[in-house]
Amino acid sequence: MMGHGGRGLVRPFKRVFAHVLKGDGAAWDPTSCGGFASSGFSTLSQGRRGVVAVGMSGGVDSSVAALLLQRQGYEVFGVYMRNWDSRDEAGGGHCTADQDYEDSQRVCKHLGIKLHHLDYQKQYWTQVFETFTQKFAMGLTPNPDLACNQHIKFDALLENALQMGADKLATGHYARLCQPQSGGPVQLLRGIDENKDQSYFLANVGADAFEKVLFPLGTLTKADVRNLAVSEGLVTATKRSSAGICFVGRRDFRDFISEYVEMKPGPFVCVDGNSHLGTHTGIAAYTHGQRAGISGVPKPFYVVGKNVENNTVFVAPGADHPALFCTSAVAGTVRNSSCV
C-alpha cells in the first residue's frame, strides 16, 4: 500500500531525481565508479525489484531511503534496532531511542509499510561497548559506529533482515557501492556529498555483506534529501541530524565515561618547557586537538598527546601551535581492502 502523501511526490524534483527514482545509480554519475558497472542499485531487478528491509533510525536519511526505494518499485519494510537501554542510565532519559522509534513508526505509517522492532542490546554491549571502553582506558579515542556497522548493522541486523524475507538491507548512509565489471568483491565508494560522506564508518564492513546492501542516498546531497522529505511531508523532514555518540545522548561525555572507565587524576604538562600546568580528571576524558580546560589557567591550551603509563596529558598553548599539526597518522584494525 502506498502512503497517501506519495502521489504528488517530488514534482519539482522529478527531472533532477529521475535517476534516483529509477534506482539507476550508474546513470547519475557514470564516471565516479571508475569503470565499474553499477552502484549496486540495479542488482535485484529481474522482472521484479525484490524485497528490501530499511534500517529506520527515526531520522530524515533513513526515512528518505525508505521513500526512494518504495518509489523505485521495491517492496519495503522497516527494521528498528534497539541497542541501548536508556532506562538503566544514571539520571535516565538521555538516550533518544524512544523518540526515534516513535518517529520511525510515524514515517512507516505514512509510507504504508511495516516496522519491526529488534533488540540487540546484548550484542551491542559485548561487541561494541566493551571494546569501546577498553580502548578509552588505553588512552585511545575509538569510534563506536565502526564496530556497530561491522558487528551489528551489517551482521546481526542484516542476517535477521534476510531471515525476515528481505533480499537486501538498505540504510540511509551517504556512501556508494560498486560491482567491478571485471568481477571481484563489491567496492565501497564515498557518497557524492563531500560534507556528508559516511564511507569511513563503513570501512570495516566486509565485502561479502555489501553484496546484500543498498545505499539509496549515495548519489544525493543532504540538501536533496531534506527537500525530498519536505515535499513528501515526512515528519522527520526538519528533524536535526544525530550528532555525537548515540548512547551518550545529551550527557556530558566526561560524566558518562567516568561511569565505565577508571578515572585517575594526573598532570597536564606543557610541551613548551615541560612545565606542570595543573591536574586533569583522568586521561580517558581527553583527546587530541581538544581544548584542555585547565582550571585556573585563562589562556586556551589544547591536547597534543597523552602518555598512559605515567598518566600525563600533554598540552600546547594556542590553536595554531605547531604541535597541533601533523602530517602522518597511525591506523589499526583496518579490515576492508576494497575501499576506493
Ligand SMILES: Nc1ncnc2c1ncn2[C@@H]1O[C@H](COP(=O)(O)OP(=O)(O)OP(=O)(O)O)[C@@H](O)[C@H]1O
Ligand atoms: N536504531 C537504528 N535502527 C535501524 N537502523 C538504524 C538505526 N540507527 C541507524 N540506522 C541506520 O544507519 C544509517 C546511518 O546511521 P546514523 O546514525 O549515521 O544516522 P544519520 O546519518 O543521523 O541518519 P538518519 O537521518 O537516518 O538518522 C541510518 O540512516 C539508518 O538507516
